[in-house]
Amino acid sequence: MTRTKPAEQRRAELLAAGQALFLAKGIAGTSLDDITQRAGVSKGLFYLYFSSKEDLVLALREQFSRELAERMRAAAEAVPVSAKAGWAARLDACVQAGFEGYRDLHDLHEVLFHHARAAPPGSGKPGGPAPVAGVIRDLLEAGIAAGAFDVPDPASTAVLCYASMHAFDEDFRGRPGPGDAGLIRAAQHLFRRAAGLT
Numbered sequence: 001m002t003r004t005k006p007a008e009q010r011r012a013e014l015l016a017a018g019q020a021l022f023l024a025k026g027i028a029g030t031s032l033d034d035i036t037q038r039a040g041v042s043k044g045l046f047y048l049y050f051s052s053k054e055d056l057v058l059a060l061r062e063q064f065s066r067e068l069a070e071r072m073r074a075a076a077e078a079v080p081v082s083a084k085a086g087w088a089a090r091l092d093a094c095v096q097a098g099f100e101g102y103r104d105l106h107d108l109h110e111v112l113f114h115h116a117r118a119a120p121p122g123s124g125k126p127g128g129p130a131p132v133a134g135v136i137r138d139l140l141e142a143g144i145a146a147g148a149f150d151v152p153d154p155a156s157t158a159v160l161c162y163a164s165m166h167a168f169d170e171d172f173r174g175r176p177g178p179g180d181a182g183l184i185r186a187a188q189h190l191f192r193r194a195a196g197l198t
Contacts, residue, residue, distance in 0.1 A: 011049045013039045015063060018056045022111050027057060061112050062131075068101040069131035076139055084197075087148035091191040094139060095165075098132070099184050102168040109169060133162040136191075143195060150196030157194050164190055 005013075017039035021030040032053055036046050050056045075097035076090040102109060137158035143149035151157050167183060192198075 072097045
């Protein structure tokens with residue numbers, strides 16, 4: 001009797017196959033046949049999970065963003081907040097984890113966000129903010145509730161803070177430019193000021 005794999009496992013295997021191939025050969029250089037062969041599935045099975053190779057790329061972008069967001073959330077939550085200084089340290093930890101995420105996953109970020117064709121309008125999933133902006137918003141709202149932050153519009157502030165983090169991507173900021181340590185300090189200062197800390 002043949003055992004079929006659970007749907008989530010199959011989907012994860014397709015994502016992993018696509019990610020490995022995109023890193024090795026680029027998105028344009030990777031065919032749907034390459035992906036299905038590496039994952040050990042038929043094209044028909046691929047289409048149960050993704051409508052196209054571009055849909056797989058979008059799913060990998062979403063996965064990348066969720067994983068970076070979780071990394072930032074975990075780093076911030078690891079900092080105790082018994083005093084106001086703890087909330088500032090949480091912001092700093094969030095920025096540091098964001099920088100480290102961009103640095104550690106640079107090649108994957110480059111392939112998924114710079115070498116992929118831009119997604120047509122409306123092709124992304126509708127709904128809430130980008131996961132990273134959501135983590136920043138949640139952190140700001142928690143600090144406001146604790147009386148540590150003064151932010152009139154945490155959702156919009158989070159989006160602006162998130163946008164500033166794109167400077168962590170070397171290809172975005174180019175070279176020469178501020179060194180990594182200076183950029184991190186400036187981002188931490190920016191996040192603190194955005195949260196109403198002096």
